[in-house]
Structures are given as structure tokens and as C-alpha cells.
Amino acid sequence: xxxxxxxxxxxxxxxxxxxxxxxxxxxxxxxxxxxxxxxxxxxxxxxxxxxxxxxxxxxxxxxxxxxxxxxxxxxxxxxxxxxxxxxxxxxxxxxxxxxxxxxxxxxxxxxxxxxxxxxxxxxxxxxxxxxxxxxxxxxxxxxxxxxxxxxxxxxxxxxxxxxxxxxxxxxxxxxxxxxxxxxxxxxxxxxxxxxxxxxxxxxxxxxxxxxxxxxxxxxxxxxxxxxxxxxxxxxxxxxxxxxxxxxxxxxxxxxxxxxxxxxxxxxxxxxxxxxxxxxxxxxxxxxxxxxxxxxxxxxxxxxxx
Amino acid sequence: xxxxxxxxxxxxxxxxxxxxxxxxxxxxxxxxxxxxxxxxxxxxxxxxxxxxxxxxxxxxxxxxxxxxxxxxxxxxxxxxxxxxxxxxxxxxxxxxxxxxxxxxxxxxxxxxxxxxxxxxxxxxxxxxxxxxxxxxxxxxxxxxxxxxxxxxxxxxxxxxxxxxxxxxxxxxxxxxxxxxxxxxxxxxxxxxxxxxxxxxxxxxxxxxxxxxxxxxxxxxxxxxxxxxxxxxxxxxxxxxxxxxxxxxxxxxxxxxxxxxxxxxxxxxxxxxxxxxxxxxxxxxxxxxxxxxxxxxxxxxxxxxxxxxxxxxxxxxxxxxxxxxxxxxxxxxxxxxxxxxxxxxxxxxxxxxxxxxxxxxxxxxxxxxxxxxxxx
Numbered sequence: 042x043x044x045x046x047x048x049x050x051x052x053x054x055x056x057x058x059x060x061x062x063x064x065x066x067x068x069x070x071x072x073x074x075x076x077x078x079x080x081x082x083x084x085x086x087x088x089x090x091x092x093x094x095x096x097x098x099x100x101x102x103x104x105x106x107x108x109x110x111x112x113x114x115x116x117x118x119x120x121x122x123x124x125x126x127x128x129x130x131x132x133x134x135x136x137x138x139x140x141x142x143x144x145x146x147x148x149x150x151x152x153x154x155x156x157x158x159x160x161x162x163x164x165x166x167x168x169x170x171x172x173x174x175x176x177x178x179x180x181x182x183x184x185x186x187x188x189x190x191x192x193x194x195x196x197x198x199x200x201x202x203x204x205x206x207x208x209x210x211x212x213x214x215x216x217x218x219x220x221x222x223x224x225x226x227x228x229x230x231x232x233x234x235x236x237x238x239x240x241x242x243x244x245x246x247x248x249x250x251x252x253x254x255x256x257x258x259x260x261x262x263x264x265x266x267x268x269x270x271x272x273x274x275x276x277x278x279x280x281x282x283x284x285x286x287x288x289x290x291x292x293x294x295x296x297x298x299x300x301x302x303x304x305x306x307x308x309x310x311x312x313x314x315x316x317x318x319x320x321x322x323x324x325x326x327x328x329x330x331x332x333x334x335x336x337x338x339x340x341x342x343x344x345x346x
Numbered sequence: 347x348x349x350x351x352x353x354x355x356x357x358x359x360x361x362x363x364x365x366x367x368x369x370x371x372x373x374x375x376x377x378x379x380x381x382x383x384x385x386x387x388x389x390x391x392x393x394x395x396x397x398x399x400x401x402x403x404x405x406x407x408x409x410x411x412x413x414x415x416x417x418x419x420x421x422x423x424x425x426x427x428x429x430x431x432x433x434x435x436x437x438x439x440x441x442x443x444x445x446x447x448x449x450x451x452x453x454x455x456x457x458x459x460x461x462x463x464x465x466x467x468x469x470x471x472x473x474x475x476x477x478x479x480x481x482x483x484x485x486x487x488x489x490x491x492x493x494x495x496x497x498x499x500x501x502x503x504x505x506x507x508x509x510x511x512x513x514x515x516x517x518x519x520x521x522x523x524x525x526x527x528x529x530x531x532x533x534x535x536x537x538x539x540x541x542x543x544x545x546x547x548x549x550x551x552x553x554x555x556x557x558x559x560x561x562x563x564x565x566x567x568x569x570x571x572x573x574x575x576x577x578x579x580x581x582x583x584x585x586x587x588x589x590x591x592x593x594x595x596x597x598x599x600x601x602x603x604x605x606x607x608x609x610x611x612x613x614x615x616x617x618x619x620x621x622x623x624x625x626x627x628x629x630x631x632x633x634x635x636x637x638x639x640x641x642x643x644x645x646x647x648x649x650x651x652x653x654x655x656x657x658x659x660x661x662x663x664x665x666x667x668x669x670x671x672x673x674x675x676x677x678x679x680x681x682x683x684x685x686x687x688x689x690x691x692x693x694x695x696x697x698x699x700x701x702x703x704x705x706x707x708x709x710x711x712x713x714x715x716x717x718x719x720x721x
Contacts, residue, residue, distance in 0.1 A: 069427035069452070070524045089428035110527040115535070118492060130492045132468075134535040136526075136575070181546040183501040190543055215575050217539040220468045221499060221546075222492040229489040231505050232594050235550075238504075239597035243604040250608035254615035261619030265626035272630035276637030283641035287648040293656055300662045301655060303670060307677050308651075319687040321702065326678070329690065 065093035066104045073109040075142040078102050082143045107151060111136045111214055116161050118220055121169045127177040132220035133168060133197065137213045144210030159209060167200035180221060194218060410447045415440045418459035420519060424452040429520065437519060454523050461513045461582055464530055468496045468538045469508035471592065486592030497591065498545035506553055508541050510564055510586045518578025532577060540567035553588050561586040
């Protein structure tokens with residue numbers, strides 16, 4: 042009999058498992074479940090729980106599961122016009138998730154691809170509408186106040202959020218611009234302008250370099266002049282002091298000015314005729330006055346060659 | 347063995363008429379029973395196998411709950427689809443673990459220790475990494491096709507190429523594993539968005555010259571977006587490369603060359619200025635030295651004159667005329683010895699001055715100065 046009990050429990054467990062498979066279902070953390078009763082949606086389950094959910098077996102109730110994770114969505118770039126008629130290319134990306142499986146199922150029959158093609162259309166119209174309300178300077182500008190990048194993104198999001206929620210059962214979580222460009226013909230013009238600007242820079246640098254170099258040179262020359270002038274002034278001062286000192290020691294000459302003058306003259310004469318000079322003399326020059334009968338002599342001025 | 351027999355009677359519940367008699371009484375041994383005996387034996391042994399297989403299956407079923415987590419990863423157990431425990435306990439570290447098998451539990455592994463990288467896709471011209479490494483890229487055309495070439499627009503309306511590579515780590519494993527279909531794509535788009543966002547407010551020169559500042563702004567924008575979108579990751583340092591469009595690169599290189607040239611010109615001028623100044627200082631020193639030595643000479647000669655005067659004064663006072671003549675004559679003697687040519691021209695008898703003609707060939711004649719020899 043003990044054996045029978047064992048067999049019985051095994052049988053019961055198997056039966057329970059079978060029943061559980063029929064009557065229970067679980068919802069994964071990443072899923073959202075829709076319970077349909079005879080094909081009509083009756084219950085939406087968004088959160089998992091620690092024990093399984095109950096349902097009537099098929100054909101009464103059926104469970105359909107949707108991915109509730111945030112899906113990435115990127116569209117193709119296209120040209121659109123700004124408010125001030127600039128032609129720009131712009132691409133946006135978005136993150137979306139299924140918020141209402143009833144509407145989603147009805148609309149797309151749980152095909153993500155179909156949902157995305159609808160989103161593309163929706164985003165495209167929102168994008169051109171919003172871009173058309175902003176001048177080009179709201180996209181790029183050196184002035185922080187002029188830039189409206191965030192505003193543009195949130196305006197686009199506002200436009201699509203409500204529609205997506207009510208009509209598609211989709212919650213658009215975020216939206217951003219991922220590419221911003223110009224038509225190909227315009228890029229060529231931008232390149233030309235960039236080149237011209239660089240040329241201007243080159244010329245400016247050359248002019249500035251030359252100006253700075255000549256500034257440095259003239260400053261140096263001025264300083265040089267100052268240094269020399271200062272040195273000369275010092276020397277003049279020095280001379281003055283020397284003369285003053287000399288004058289002190291020359292005070293002794295006062296004792297006999299005649300002799301002093303005579304000595305100075307003799308000295309000067311000796312100094313001036315020291316070098317190889319040619320002298321033309323007559324008989325009045327001493328000591329040649331001895332050759333003359335006359336006692337008095339006068340020198341002819343000697344000529345130096 | 348009777349265990350198997352019981353099993354045989356219990357298990358096929360839909361065949362009671364065959365199982366019940368054999369359960370209550372011993373089977374009669376007859377000749378034709380030899381066949382059924384053999385059949386029963388065969389059944390018994392095959393049931394034994396079935397049971398063994400079942401036991402093995404049960405063991406396998408529970409054993410399949412054992413799993414290992416490699417290093418650099420953590421695991422989360424989902425029980426009936428719901429993560430187990432609190433955030434701290436949820437994460438199972440590297441090693442062996444056990445969970446209920448498939449329909450009850452599910453193990454999700456998360457590469458939490460690894461640094462994942464993401465590279466921007468919108469700012470670079472059309473190329474392949476291989477071509478870039480080999481240097482075999484196609485030459486740049488005079489325009490950019492927005493369908494294939496990426497670039498960003500700067501605040502002053504110029505075009506630049508930007509490429510950013512960032513690393514990130516998972517901070518919130520739940521967000522990474524369960525909230526996003528593909529987190530890396532979201533991070534990539536956030537990075538692309540940051541490139542546009544930062545370029546749009548930076549001038550071309552600041553983007554090209556101040557790479558660190560540009561990168562910092564990009565990281566700041568990405569960080570801000572990560573918080574806003576609750577991506578549950580932390581950024582690691584990355585790199586940002588900014589270059590001018592290849593077609594206009596020569597023009598940019600010219601500016602660089604002009605910069606170098608500017609420095610060269612200025613440095614040269616500075617060098618010259620230095621030379622001028624040091625020369626000037628030399629000159630000034632020479633002037634000062636000359637002045638000093640002039641002073642010394644002057645003082646010495648004056649002192650010598652003074653000394654000579656005081657020595658000669660007594661003799662002069664004794665007989666001034668004789669002293670004068672003596673000195674004068676001595677001096678003349680010195681002069682005449684030292685002089686090169688001497689001509690003696692006595693005065694004409696009639697007292698008229700003589701006419702002298704000089705042939706000058708070396709130097710212009712000095713002005714003749716009257717030097718009275720004697721008063």
C-alpha cells in the first residue's frame with residue numbers, strides 16, 4: 042500500500058503540473074501581457090509577480106505577450122526647410138515602448154515593423170513642422186541664448202507623444218536629433234568660405250608677426266640709445282669730477298704762474314713735435330741762432346707732414 | 347522485484363482486468379504460461395529501465411538548475427518572471443549557483459565588470475577602419491554627401507569631422523537587463539546627439555585647438571542625457587578626435603605654417619634685439635672704461651706736472667732767464683733728434699721772406715700755426 046501512495050503522489054504531482062500549465066501563466070520582467078477572453082481583450086498585466094497568474098484554459102482565454110522594453114528607433118535623414126528658408130538635413134532618433142497592448146494589438150497586430158513605419162510617418166511630419174517654426178540660428182549659433190536645441194527636441198516630442206499614446210498604444214520616452222547637415226551643394230560653398238577665412242588668418246598672422254618683430258627691434262634700438270646716452274652722461278660727470286680734482290692739485294701753480302705757463306707751453310711743444318715731423322728752420326731758432334750774428338731768434342713755424 | 351510488479355499493476359490504470367488477478371494471486375504454472383512468464387519478465391525488466399530513466403531525468407531536471415557565473419559577470423534569477431530579492435542580493439557573483447529549472451526560474455547574466463565601448467557614427471567622413479589604417483582612403487571631394495559622409499556644423503557655420511569613442515560600465519543591472527531592448531544603441535545615439543549639441547555651440551577654431559574642452563563638453567552632455575533617460579551606466583574616459591574637412595585641410599595647414607612662421611619672425615627679432623642690447627652694454631662699458639682711464643691719466647699727469655713744478659720752482663726763482671733758455675734748448679734738442687727731415691733756411695740778405703713751395707703727396711697740409719718760440 043505504501044508503494045501505492047508513492048505512485049499516487051507522483052501521479053498527483055504530474056496532474057498538478059499539467060493543470061498548472063493549462064491554468065497559469067507568468068509574465069517576465071520585460072513583458073507586458075494581454076489576456077483575451079473569446080478574442081476580446083479583458084486584462085492587461087504589466088508587472089511580474091512572485092507566483093504565477095491565473096487564466097482559464099484555451100479556448101476561453103488566451104494570453105498574448107508583448108515586449109515592454111524601450112525600443113530604439115532611428116529614421117532616415119531628409120531635407121527640410123527652416124523658418125528662414127534654409128535647407129537642412131536632419132535625422133532624429135527615439136526610444137519607445139508599448140504602453141497599451143490593446144490599442145497596439147488592434148492597430149499593428151503585434152508587428153514591431155509596422156509600428157515603426159507608422160512612427161516614421163508621424164515623426165516626419167512633426168519634424169518638418171517644428172523645424173519650419175525655427176530659424177537656422179536656433180540650431181547652430183555662437184550665442185548661447187540663440188540656441189534652441191533642447192526646445193526643438195522637446196517640441197517634436199510633445200507633438201508625437203499624445204498621438205502615439207492614443208492611437209498606437211505607444212509611449213515615446215525620449216527623442217533627440219542625431220544628425221544635422223546641409224545639402225551637398227551647400228557644403229561646397231561652406232568649404233570655399235572656410236578656405237577664404239583661413240587665407241585671411243594667414244595674412245593677419247603675417248602682418249602681426251612683422252609688426253611685432255619691428256616693435257621688438259625698435260624697442261631694442263631705443264634701449265640701446267638709452268644705455269649709451271646714460272654711459273656718456275656718466276663719463277661726462279666723471280670728467281667733471283676729475284677736472285675738479287685736478288684743479289685742486291693744480292692749485293700749487295699759483296705760487297708762480299709764469300713758470301707754470303712756461304712749463305705747459307714747453308710740454309705742449311714737445312708733445313706736438315714728438316712724431317716724425319719735418320722742420321723748416323731759419324737762423325733765429327735756437328740753437329741755430331748760434332750760426333747767426335744776431336742774438337735774437339724766432340722760430341719759423343714747423344710744418345708737419 | 348515485487349515493487350516493479352506493483353508498478354506494473356498501478357501504472358497502466360486503464361488495464362485493470364489484466365493487472366488485478368496477478369496482483370492478488372500467484373499465477374498458475376502451466377506449460378503455456380512459460381510464454382507469458384517470459385513476457386512478464388521482459389515487461390518487468392523494461393519497466394525497470396523506464397523507472398531508471400525517469401530517476402535519471404528527475405536528477406537531470408534538478409541538476410539543470412546548476413549554473414556558473416564567469417568572472418566579470420553577475421547573474422540575476424527571475425522567478426516566475428520577477429527578479430528575486432533586493433538589489434544587493436539579486437546579483438550572484440562569479441562561481442557556481444543553483445536555481446529552479448526553466449519554467450520556474452530563469453537566469454540572466456549581466457557583464458557588469460566589463461567596460462563596453464561605443465563609437466559615434468554621425469561625425470566622420472565615409473571610410474573604413476582598414477583603409478584608415480592602411481592610408482588608402484579615397485581622396486576627399488569638394489563637397490560632402492549627407493547620405494554617406496558624416497560631419498557636424500560648428501557655431502560659426504563651418505564643417506568639422508568629429509569622432510568620439512566612449513567607454514561605459516553598467517551601474518544599474520536591472521535597467522541594463524530589463525528596461526532597454528538594446529542599450530548600446532541608445533548610448534550611441536546619445537553620443538551622436540552630444541556631438542551635434544556641442545559642435546553647434548563651439549567655433550571651429552576652439553573645436554580644433556581646444557580638444558580637451560570640446561571633449562569635456564561632450565562628456566557633460568552625455569552624462570546629463572544618461573541621467574535623464576535613466577540608462578543606469580557610468581561613463582569611462584574616452585577619446586574625441588576633431589579634424590577639419592579633408593578638402594580644406596591644406597588651408598588649415600597654411601594657418602599652422604603661418605603660426606610657426608610668426609613665431610620664427612618674432613624669435614628672430616628677439617634674438618636680434620638681444621644682440622643689439624648686449625652690444626650696447628659693451629659699448630657703454632667701453633665708454634665708461636675710457637672715461638675712467640682718462641680720469642686716471644688726467645689726475646696722474648696733473649699730479650706729475652704739479653710735482654715737476656714744485657721741484658723746478660726753486661731753480662727758476664734763482665735765475666728765471668737762464669732756466670728758461672736751458673729748458674728751451676733741451677726741448678729743441680729733443681725735437682730735432684726725433685724729427686724726420688730738417689731744412690735750414692737762413693734769412694735772405696735783403697730781409698724779404700722766402701717763398702717755399704711744398705709738394706704734398708701723402709697728407710693734406712696741416713694749418714700752419716704760429717708758435718712763438720720766445721717772447
